[in-house]
Amino acid sequence: MKTLKINGREVTFSNEKNLLEVIRKAGIELPTFCYHSELSIYGACRMCLVEEKKKGLIAACAIPPREGMEIKTHTLKLQKQRKMTLELLLAEHERDCTACDKNGNCRLQELARNLGIEKVRFEKKDKKLPVDNSSCAILRDPNKCILCGDCVRMCEEVQGIGVIGFAYRGSNTVVTPAFNKRIREVDCVDCGQCAAVCPTGAIVVKSNIDKVWEAIYDDEKVVVAQLAPAVRVAFGEAFGLKAGTSTENLIIAALKTMGVDKVFDTCFAADLTVMEESKEFTQRFGKGERLPQFTSCCPAWVRFVELNYPSLIDNLSSCRSPQQMFGSFVKNYYARQLGLSREKVFVVSIMPCTAKKAEAAREEFITSGDPDVNAVITTQELIKMVKEAGIVFEDLKEEPFDMPFGFATGSGFIFGATGGVAEAVTRNLAEEVQKFKDVRGLDGIKEARLRKDNREIKVTVVHGLKNARDLLEKIKAGEVDYDLVEVMACPGGCVGGAGQPLPNNLIKRSQRARGLYDNDNRMQLVRARENPMVKLLYEKWLSTPCSEQSHRYLHTSYRPKRRIEGSDIRFSSEKGQMDIKVCIGTSCYLNGSYDIFKAVDKKIKENNLEDRVNLEATFCLENCNGSPCVEVNGKIVDKASKEKICRMIDELA
Amino acid sequence: MAAKQDFKRSFQRVNEIIEAHGRNPVELISILQEVQEEYRYLPEEILNYIATAMRISPSKVFGVATFYENFSLEPKGKYVVKVCDGTACHVRKSTALLNALKKKLELKEGQETTQDLMFTLETVSCFGACGLAPVMVINDEVYGKVTPEKAEKIIDEIIKEEGGRGNDQDH
Ligand code: SF4
Numbered sequence: 079m080k081t082l083k084i085n086g087r088e089v090t091f092s093n094e095k096n097l098l099e100v101i102r103k104a105g106i107e108l109p110t111f112c113y114h115s116e117l118s119i120y121g122a123c124r125m126c127l128v129e130e131k132k133k134g135l136i137a138a139c140a141i142p143p144r145e146g147m148e149i150k151t152h153t154l155k156l157q158k159q160r161k162m163t164l165e166l167l168l169a170e171h172e173r174d175c176t177a178c179d180k181n182g183n184c185r186l187q188e189l190a191r192n193l194g195i196e197k198v199r200f201e202k203k204d205k206k207l208p209v210d211n212s213s214c215a216i217l218r219d220p221n222k223c224i225l226c227g228d229c230v231r232m233c234e235e236v237q238g239i240g241v242i243g244f245a246y247r248g249s250n251t252v253v254t255p256a257f258n259k260r261i262r263e264v265d266c267v268d269c270g271q272c273a274a275v276c277p278t279g280a281i282v283v284k285s286n287i288d289k290v291w292e293a294i295y296d297d298e299k300v301v302v303a304q305l306a307p308a309v310r311v312a313f314g315e316a317f318g319l320k321a322g323t324s325t326e327n328l329i330i331a332a333l334k335t336m337g338v339d340k341v342f343d344t345c346f347a348a349d350l351t352v353m354e355e356s357k358e359f360t361q362r363f364g365k366g367e368r369l370p371q372f373t374s375c376c377p378a379w380v381r382f383v384e385l386n387y388p389s390l391i392d393n394l395s396s397c398r399s400p401q402q403m404f405g406s407f408v409k410n411y412y413a414r415q416l417g418l419s420r421e422k423v424f425v426v427s428i429m430p431c432t433a434k435k436a437e438a439a440r441e442e443f444i445t446s447g448d449p450d451v452n453a454v455i456t457t458q459e460l461i462k463m464v465k466e467a468g469i470v471f472e473d474l475k476e477e478p479f480d481m482p483f484g485f486a487t488g489s490g491f492i493f494g495a496t497g498g499v500a501e502a503v504t505r506n507l508a509e510e511v512q513k514f515k516d517v518r519g520l521d522g523i524k525e526a527r528l529r530k531d532n533r534e535i536k537v538t539v540v541h542g543l544k545n546a547r548d549l550l551e552k553i554k555a556g557e558v559d560y561d562l563v564e565v566m567a568c569p570g571g572c573v574g575g576a577g578q579p580l581p582n583n584l585i586k587r588s589q590r591a592r593g594l595y596d597n598d599n600r601m602q603l604v605r606a607r608e609n610p611m612v613k614l615l616y617e618k619w620l621s622t623p624c625s626e627q628s629h630r631y632l633h634t635s636y637r638p639k640r641r642i643e644g645s646d647i648r649f650s651s652e653k654g655q656m657d658i659k660v661c662i663g664t665s666c667y668l669n670g671s672y673d674i675f676k677a678v679d680k681k682i683k684e685n686n687l688e689d690r691v692n693l694e695a696t697f698c699l700e701n702c703n704g705s706p707c708v709e710v711n712g713k714i715v716d717k718a719s720k721e722k723i724c725r726m727i728d729e730l731a
Numbered sequence: 732m733a734a735k736q737d738f739k740r741s742f743q744r745v746n747e748i749i750e751a752h753g754r755n756p757v758e759l760i761s762i763l764q765e766v767q768e769e770y771r772y773l774p775e776e777i778l779n780y781i782a783t784a785m786r787i788s789p790s791k792v793f794g795v796a797t798f799y800e801n802f803s804l805e806p807k808g809k810y811v812v813k814v815c816d817g818t819a820c821h822v823r824k825s826t827a828l829l830n831a832l833k834k835k836l837e838l839k840e841g842q843e844t845t846q847d848l849m850f851t852l853e854t855v856s857c858f859g860a861c862g863l864a865p866v867m868v869i870n871d872e873v874y875g876k877v878t879p880e881k882a883e884k885i886i887d888e889i890i891k892e893e894g895g896r897g898n899d900q901d902h
């Protein structure tokens with residue numbers, strides 16, 4: 079055990095990665111903006127400055143603890159220094175706190191209060207940058223950004239994408255997507271994790287509360303809510319309960335008080351998903367086709383594949399997520415049971431997740447203008463609504479879910495934690511009742527095996543899209559071999575979704591997951607196929623898993639998506655009779671499209687066709703499975719070759 | 732016609748440049764420098780292409796391209812005219828010089844580059860040649876003690892050399 083001194087008192091430490099952790103363990107709270115234990119160390123906000131006897135002022139987050147150090151955390155000089163740093167940040171910052179979504183949850187506000195800032199001595203920046211309202215999941219207001227870089231590192235290090243980055247320099251520095259594009263125009267997957275780490279209101283979750291109130295107060299509408307597993311084990315945190323405490327019956331009571339007509343359980347839809355997904359797996363595994371099968375419950379992951387791994391799109395399970403299965407059977411089946419047209423039923427999902435907002439808006443899930451899921455609100459939004467409605471949490475009396483979609487087996491609950499979907503599917507495949515604890519917990523990559531009919535099924539689980547990317551690269555390189563792969567975009571799975579209450583750190587995430595497994599342990603039925611209500615739905619409506627009917631209502635399809643809007647490379651503004659666009663998006667590029675470009679260019683020159691042929695280079699024609707692609711007069715030519723395109727030019731000439 | 736061919740050529744140069752640097756992200760800055768020499772600025776779609784070809788995120792490339800002052804994301808003229816507005820030059824009436832140039836080049840408020848992509852007018856804060864104030868630099872050539880009249884004459888000479896102002900160019 080090594081020791082150092084903090085404010086004159088001896089403190090022991092072992093392998094803490096920096097001074098900050100040692101100081102916090104000693105029970106002293108140092109302010110920080112840019113430090114997250116899960117991200118790399120940036121040391122930019124200068125809030126965690128401390129005084130070391132020999133070294134003077136140092137940033138506690140960026141320095142490892144050393145034997146014999148003598149640290150002071152709260153001298154007069156430091157207090158002054160921190161106040162000054164904070165004031166400078168505030169000077170740059172939009173100060174309209176009461177109208178901010180983060181009001182009451184904002185680190186900047188909190189620290190300003192704690193450090194006793196009464197007034198900001200610096201002039202406010204007058205330049206106002208545009209607010210980015212383009213995404214269904216997040217709202218970006220760069221005027222509230224303090225440049226701590228938390229979101230940048232989250233998106234790059236944990237999600238492996240790098241949608242947003244620092245641009246420009248000095249006082250013009252901003253955090254922005256490439257070329258100042260809007261979020262919707264680039265390769266954001268809507269996971270919202272950037273909003274979950276943003277200490278201010280610069281990136282927040284897009285709110286759908288108003289839509290829900292509107293529906294509740296509309297007498298014409300029957301409002302049907304579904305409650306995701308991860309929400310119930312986090313909701314109570316806002317009311318002083320420990321993370322992991324199950325509060326579904328209180329939430330149901332609150333929703334009913336607000337005026338929601340029916341409250342059902344997304345865990346029921348999860349059981350249904352397991353039925354479909356395990357059947358689909360059995361079919362693929364039997365034929366040795368499209369393996370490994372990827373889970374498709376996480377829309378952020380699905381979009382990630384569509385954007386980045388078009389060649390693996392077929393590996394995704396065609397099952398809709400539980401949220402969308404729910405929307406579908408409520409609108410297409412339940413509404414009829416109620417004697418209503420689908421437009422009269424308003425489906426609201428209560429999710430831990432921001433990507434589900436974008437998922438509900440996908441065109442595949444909208445029938446003649448009416449979406450299967452009308453609104454998605456997060457746990458945080460639900461908490462806000464409860465407060466807006468003036469509901470006193472302590473006075474709520476527990477109420478049960480409505481039937482017929484209010485019952486789930488243990489499998490349905492564990493969907494909310496990383497490993498849960500894989501375990502639920504594997505349980506359903508196994509002959510005997512069996513649990514698969516190897517895929518639980520917060521390790522980046524986990525594995526399980528199941529023997530069935532004398533064959534071994536290899537299952538793996540990753541969470542965080544950076545881990546997913548690493549895995550996919552290995553799969554593509556043939557270095558690893560799996561049959562079933564579960565991916566959740568959020569670290570820890572949906573319990574760590576970006577709509578969960580703050581703080582949303584590793585400790586909270588694992589406590590919430592424990593809450594879900596406790597629920598599972600209490601259940602007698604732990605396999606989806608034992609769910610009597612699910613059986614009933616098959617009898618009455620769907621016939622069997624993966625039947626034609628269930629394919630129509632519970633499955634979907636995916637397609638490659640372009641990563642960035644705009645940006646074609648044009649070589650002139652003139653118009654010839656023939657348009658040739660060579661795709662130089664990643665897939666086509668890797669399949670040699672640049673050589674096609676060169677050959678076509680040469681051909682044009684040699685035959686003096688400059689006036690007649692318009693050559694362009696474009697980024698992704700969203701037809702990556704046919705790469706390399708060339709678009710000729712508006713029609714895409716799959717698996718294009720130089721020869722083929724040159725022949726087409728000859729035909730024209 | 733000529734311009735069209737040049738852009739295709741430039742695009743092929745971009746590929747050669749990327750290859751020559753072995754697609755190494757560490758060499759991004761040098762790659763951008765060379766690409767800028769080709770286009771005289773860094774077009775968005777070319778930056779995007781570089782990101783694709785090098786398998787880095789466009790936001791990274793954008794970050795680097797906007798961080799260094801030497802990079803420009805706006806088209807630049809063939810001749811970049813820089814007028815020093817440092818203290819010494821300011822005292823020696825660099826503002827009058829700047830205004831005269833704006834008028835001569837028919838630049839509107841906020842516009843830096845002429846329509847025909849011939850000239851770009853910029854200010855800098857000190858070339859370190861204060862003895863020659865006011866100083867003007869066109870591409871690599873330094874002109875000292877420049878009066879508005881002298882500046883106009885220099886511009887006229889360039890235009891003559893180029894065979895007149897370009898109504899015949901693409902906009
Ligand atoms: S929502 Fe996710 S993918 Fe989009 S910018 Fe934020 S962290 Fe990146």
Ligand code: SF4
Nearest residue numbers: 376431567568572575
């Ligand atoms: S892991 Fe869960 S909460 Fe996170 S984006 Fe995916 S579905 Fe949403």
Ligand code: FES
Nearest residue numbers: 661663666699701
């Ligand atoms: S990269 Fe998507 S179609 Fe070419």
